[in-house]
Amino acid sequence: MNFLLSFFLNISAALFCLSIFSYLIPQLVVWFLPERNLKHRYGQSWCVVTGGSSGIGQQFAVKATKQGMNCVIIGRNESHLNETKDLLSQLNPQTQQLYITADFSKDPDVVTRHILQQVEELDISVLFLNAGYGSFEKATGPSSTLVDMLNTNTVTNLALFNSLSPRILRRSLSQTSSSKEHRGAVFLTSSVVDLVAVPYAANYCSTKSSLAAFGESLAFECQQVGVDVVVLRPGPVNTRFYDRISGISILQAIQLVGSSPQSVVRKLFKSVGRLVACDVGLSTILVRLFTKVVDYNAYATFVAPIFNLFPEFQHLGQESETR
Ligand SMILES: *[C@@H]1O[C@H](CO)[C@@H](O)[C@H](O)[C@H]1NC(C)=O
């Protein structure tokens, strides 16, 4: 009996360690490695960044430009694009930039065609699918934003991937490059909400989970053909994201412990070609560890109801009943 018990405990401990350390070790190792240089890896070529006029996308463009890559910056807001233009034009005179105004919530085919017309001649190696926003709302009420959000965060980004990926695959680098086999990369911005269910964020969670699932599955195909894939799961990041969510003070509190866009991009550059699932920030890592210990059903029963103690969530719950 004693033997059976200790056998069971030892097996449990071994599985627990495997679960925790197979997660933490790659994340930590990458954290200590140097950042990749995109120009060395893919040759001087173009990065396409959606949602590139602020936050993570903008910081990505800054770093890529400093490394000598050309950038296509796609953004919705023209004045933010202009600010980004001012920022990037100072950084590296040997690089070029192209700015495209596009609203990803609109018809994905039309938006994609509008972009393709302008990038036809460019040698594109890196595609960063980053455009997106979130909002808290009842998924059971009639939602005016569901389709907009699905288009912005998921459909239009993937439609653009679909049009540009053959060109990335066809790339072959010059003989002078020491890294011929690396043709390019696809990066996707998912979110910590892919890991854990959040009340009143069903719409947002579904957009970010579908990006993560797409990227992580895509990575297998891409590995065969020399294309790097990284799926970013940032926790709260101090970006314009929060400008579009109003009246949620719990989020404002979370934002205080959020990562900076710079630190997200630093982790991305360290992960290129090394790690597909890139969890950024302490909050994502803690949530991931939590989900390894407490499974969904226990979480839904015992933890998720705590959300309803916050007035903001109570308010959201009541809102659409009167609609
Ligand atoms: C762009 O952003 C500015 C400042 O954040 C805002 O005032 C303006 O309304 C935005 N424009 C559009 C078209 O959304």
Ligand SMILES: *[C@@H]1O[C@H](CO)[C@@H](O)[C@H](O)[C@H]1NC(C)=O
């Ligand atoms: C952005 O810059 C362009 C060209 O410099 C200018 O025509 C346009 O009015 C600017 N837009 C905004 C919203 O500042």
